[in-house]
Amino acid sequence: MDTVLGLHTANDVWKKLKTTYSPSATPTTTTTSNKENRLLYGAILNGDWEKAREFFNEKDAWTAKINDDNESPLHVAIGTCKNIEFLENLLKEIDRESLPKLVTNRKLNVLHRAALVGNTKAAEMLVEKNPLLLFIVDNQKYLPIHRAIFGSHENTFLYLLDATKQHIRVISQQDGYQSPFEGVNSVVLLTNVIAEGLLDVAYELIKEYPYMARTKKGNSTALKAIAKLDAYYSGTRYNFYQRFIYSYVLKENNIDNAYEIQDIESQDPDKAKFVANCSRSCFHSVVRMIHVKFLKVALLHVPHIKHLHEEKVKHNKVVMVLKCICEEVGKIDEVGDHICEHYHEAMTLALENDIPEAIEEIITSFPEAIWTKHNDYYLTQFAIINRCEKVYNFLVHDHEVVIDKHLHKVRIDKDGNNLLHLAGHLAPIAKLNLVSGAALQMQRELQWFEQVKKFVLHRHNRTKNKNQETPIMVFRREHKDLRKEGEEWMKKTADSYTITAALIITIVFAAAITVPGGNDGNTGKAIFANKSSFIIFAVSDAISLFASTTSLLLFLSILTARYRDEDFLYRLPKRLILGLAMLFLSVTSMMVAFSATLYIMFGQEKKWILIPIAALTCLPIASFVTLQLPLLVDLISSTYGHGIFGKQSDHGRIK
Structure with a gap:
């Protein structure tokens, strides 16, 4: 009854009874009650050495199993206790020869636990007391140094690596101990060191133990x-x-x-x-x-x-x-x-x-x-299907390394598709999502198709596959839905900008025929015609009117376009770029004209009023730039920029 007192479920009761009274249980294992376990856990967690000593009445109690995973107090202290003095005191009470025997159900020794949690100080104390711990594997055949790199504990790993090199010549040659630099252990170690980005360490390991790379x-x-x-x-x-x-x-x-x-x-x-x-x-x-x-x-x-x-x-x-x-x-x-x-x-x-x-x-x-x-595809074929532009650029443009390039041009897959047929297939969704907006995605797909067309033989443009489809037929079938989405995106975007441009035209046209300050009743000439601020108003208003009108016509041309597949390559993006640029110019000049009007009406002989006017004028302009400029930049970069098929840079190569 004392053994199961405090347990809340039948499953916990039966598990505890089995652990305690099963014939297969180790006779020498010292067990404590559940209540004592909880109190001991608390003492270890708080680093209370005096309280923890109350539970160790016998010598075997230092190595007792205090939970269902058969962890010893030392395992728990290494994993949870922040008090180094507590750990030092506990280690003093445990014999050097007993440390390798302290293992959990998964055969994790105490150094495994220190490596798992990244407790470098505990690892130092354990290795100093018994270096044999470095070369004992757990139930998955992993050494403590493996557990440290698995947990991305760089400091602990580096210490264990130095300690392993220091003791390996003597200990690893003994029966029952394994080296991390030999056999499958070495592969696990080196691959995980590389995966963690510890390139200096990887280089040193390969130089010291070349067979690790082989x-x-x-x-x-x-x-x-x-x-x-x-x-x-x-x-x-x-x-x-x-x-x-x-x-x-x-x-x-x-x-x-x-x-x-x-x-x-x-x-x-x-x-x-x-x-x-x-x-x-x-x-x-x-x-x-x-x-x-x-x-x-x-x-x-x-x-x-x-x-x-x-x-x-x-x-x-x-x-x-x-x-x-x-x-x-x-x-x-x-x-x-x-x-x-x-x-x-x-x-x-x-x-x-x-x-x-x-x-x-x-x-x-x-x-x-x-x-x-x-997947039955050669490098060039796979690069085209999966839109791996960097690898494609290398395979196609680097004449010094890639040999027999002309053989790759004429490769046909099992369905009779040449490279241009493969370029006509829709890109994987992950690659499409690298570009925002269906129109730009359609443009990127067209760029791929046109680029591959330049690489393949001219006759491949008309070659049919087993389905009797030419490359352009494959492209149109595969991109039918994307073209529709691109058309909808273009029309919605152009429609929104059309409304904006029309509003600007209305405002600046009205401002042009009702000039600030009014006109002379005799001559009809503007009263402030000779003021420099009036000239700024007139010029800015005219620029805004002309720019917004041009912008409106460009957006209307987008709305009335035929939306052929090839239009997404240059024609439609170019119109949208020019329309956005003209709209930005019209908004900016409109705000300048409005600011000049304010100054004409209220700023005569008050120079200080220019400061708040200029500050407030920058607010809508900055907002427009912040919200709309990214789209304009993306359009320009995608249409007229360096592109994804430029010559690859050598920056990343060692010469």
């Missing part, structure tokens, strides 16, 4: 992990200013990195070479007149420049690690399927994530990888 665990390989990492330059979206800073300002030699290289060169030549190679591509051939001191100050005190520099170093590091892994995989003695298993999955992931840097390096290291197939 080992597989099922489909898991280091090459696969680095190929899908979101740390390449191609995955960034910089604006013009950021690209300028990234490309030019950050090319001088980085003094800070130079000092770092000098500091570590004597300790680790390989790491020094790695850092030097990563930094060398970041700073070269910049405006030489800028003093190096200025660059150093900028890197230290200008946050966005420092951030861009750090990102560029990261981009180069990931390519360096990729190169290193490819070199090691290339050393595998076996040929054929064994090496193919390494790069095939990596190529597939790089293709799906649209990472041309990974594709380039893998093809450079393994030329046969250019013929990799995914």
